[in-house]
Amino acid sequence: MSAASVFGEESTKPLLLGYDNFAVRAMGWKAKELIDYAVTLSVDTVFITDLDAFQSLDEKHLVEIRKYADDKGIKIFLGTWSICPTSVSFKDKWGTAEEHLQLGLRSAKALGSPVIRVVLGNGGDRSTDGGIEARIEDTVKVLRSCKVMCEDLGVKVAMENHAGDMHSLELKSLVEAAGPDYVGVNLDAGNAVWTLETPLENLENLGKYTLTTSLRDTQVWKSENGITAQWTAMGEGMVDWETYFKRFAELCPNAPVQIETISGFNRELAFQKDGFWKSWPKGKPASLAGFEKWAASGKARKPHKSSSKEDEKNYQKGEIERSIAYCKSIGLGVSK
Secondary structure, three states: OOOHHHHOOOOOOOOOEEEEHHHHHHHOOOHHHHHHHHHHHOOOEEEEOOHHHOOOOOHHHHHHHHHHHHHOOOEEEEEEEEOOOOOOOOOHHHOOHHHHHHHHHHHHHHHOOOEEEEEOOOHHHHHOOOHHHHHHHHHHHHHHHOHHHHHHHOOEEEEEOOOOOOOHHHHHHHHHHHOOOOEEEEEOHHHHHHHOOOHHHHHHHHHHHEEEEOEOEEEEEEEOOEEEEEEEOOOOOOOOHHHHHHHHHHHOOOOOEEEOOOOOOEEEEOOOOOOHHHHOOOOOOOHHHHHHHHHOOOOOOOOOOOOOHHHHHHHHHHHHHHHHHHHHHOOOOOOO
């Protein structure tokens, strides 16, 4: 399948293609090994979303890692975790929320990453005191405190829709409240389903703010209490990727396509159960109707369980390698 089948014409500039290191988390690889694997995959980027992947966050060491990647033709994108001080996910390992973000910004600058990916938290934050709206306000305060540093370093913050924390419209409100001149989005198509929206609707809402991505496919089907989802390798779920990436190229052509496969388990989105909507301050999202329609054509899948650590390593590598091959088959990526 040629690039023309996705983008409409052969002359269209290809989207950069890479992988998120969480896809091969079982390997326990550090930065250089992750870069070497990117070379093996013949991709353009590696998204290192955990600061622990570096042996040191000293600027000298990070600059050496950048050079190592540059010499191999790999562009590094950097990420870290929660910067919401009141999130159930926040940990003070890197200091206060502001100190954590500042560290991430400095590290991104040293590595040549144009962004630092961060998250608010997870779906549990929707049930905390004040709900998700209060957590958004707290996150915006942290972001604003680092605006000048972002501008001075030339690094933007990419907020992810993460683990059911924010619907795309809620994340859009966060970006606009903080300021889209220095805050954008790390678009996660798989996480979109956990907030009851299709990946394509999620893209429509967030595309113009998207700086980078963590993508995977998903299978969904109707189940006893709502809809069950299982994340899959690219091309093995229900997302119409040809339509998705054609629109992606229109909305955010400079954002890399970075694949984060987290496959094999089932999660029921039990919105028909009593009490589910208590954590949704504005009630059922308008996206629910389209999401239910999408799921109506889905078929149930059994979960996968690896028999050993070695089996899990092979499973994760198989998922990402098939995903990258699929993405290349529809015209993504510069490296061949």
